[in-house]
Amino acid sequence: MPPSPSQNKSGKLSVVGIGPGGMAQMTGRAVEAIKEAEYVVGNAFYLDQIAPLLPGKEVVRSSMGREVDRAKACIDLARDHRVVMVSGGDPGIYGMASIVLEVLDRAGETVDWEVVPGVTASCAGASLLGSPLSGDHVTLSLSDLLTPWEEIEHRLDLAFQMGVPIVLYNPKSHGRPENLGRALAIAARHLPPETPVGLVRNAYRDGQETATTTLGALAEDDAAVDMRTAVFIGGKETFAMKDGGMLTPRGYGRKYVY
Structure with a gap:
């Protein structure tokens, strides 16, 4: 279960599954979480698929194979900001939820988090x-x-x-x-x-x-x-x-x- 809110009320990390990539296949909560975010972090391939939701956001792009660096970056940002880590499909099925939560747990960080499910392949x-x-x-x-x-x-x-x-x-x-x-x-x-x-x-x-x-x-x-x-x-x-x-x-x- 996600930890109870820390003293910092503004920071939050959402690992968001965008499904196959089409806007029509995203869940309502996935769209909402991205709209609420100050920072959106992800692989360039998946960020391009949600481009209409990104204006006004700080976008942090990464390449394939940089999953650990991406996880550390979003955790650092989530201490003080609302951050979305974008994952293709469902973040808990061959997606980014595992590595983000593993890095978070090993670091002993107290960051409010949620995993937003998506349609897997x-x-x-x-x-x-x-x-x-x-x-x-x-x-x-x-x-x-x-x-x-x-x-x-x-x-x-x-x-x-x-x-x-x-x-x-x-x-x-x-x-x-x-x-x-x-x-x-x-x-x-x-x-x-x-x-x-x-x-x-x-x-x-x-x-x-x-x-x-x-x-x-x-x-x-x-x-x-x-x-x-x-x-x-x-x-x-x-x-x-x-x-x-x-x-x-x-x-x-x-x-x-x-």
Whole structure:
């Protein structure tokens, strides 16, 4: 839980998820927190997506890979100012909330804070495909910058054994082009090649693209996937809809006649 207000009543740190990036997909509280802020700190890519909300703010831009510096900067500012740390998607799901709160906790700082949730890539992408994540599902990142690849492989193997839909974040980059192929090979141990797969690139952003394919076809050719693509691998019950969407039934068909 956030700490009780300190003697300084004016300072506050809000870690704000802006969702996919489009203004229409931001929560009301996210917009409100940014409007209330004196300082807005974030990666330049995400700040550009909320440009209409930034006039009159002190904007502190940062590049990828400077997350710790960004966290320290916003904590320093929040002692005396209302500060927003911008995070893409949801700040608590592969976002900035973890590092900000970890730095804050280790420093023993007393700063009023809040985490404002946002629409994460799995939710945004799923909405464009239909309803592939209707019940239990797993999200896994294939980025091994912070997690050893051996651990990622172990998690993938356990997840695919469950037979539930799996969303892969950060599936492939120029520096790690082979990670998606490795993940698909693990999936093939437990799922048939005709398993439906959805690809969503730049959900609710400029350049949005969606496609459906199969596990076998994607394993043969994954050229359409990059770091801005979320890969939705269906579970044992997921099927391709007649209109091209993806659907994972929740089980109503076993209980009701319709």
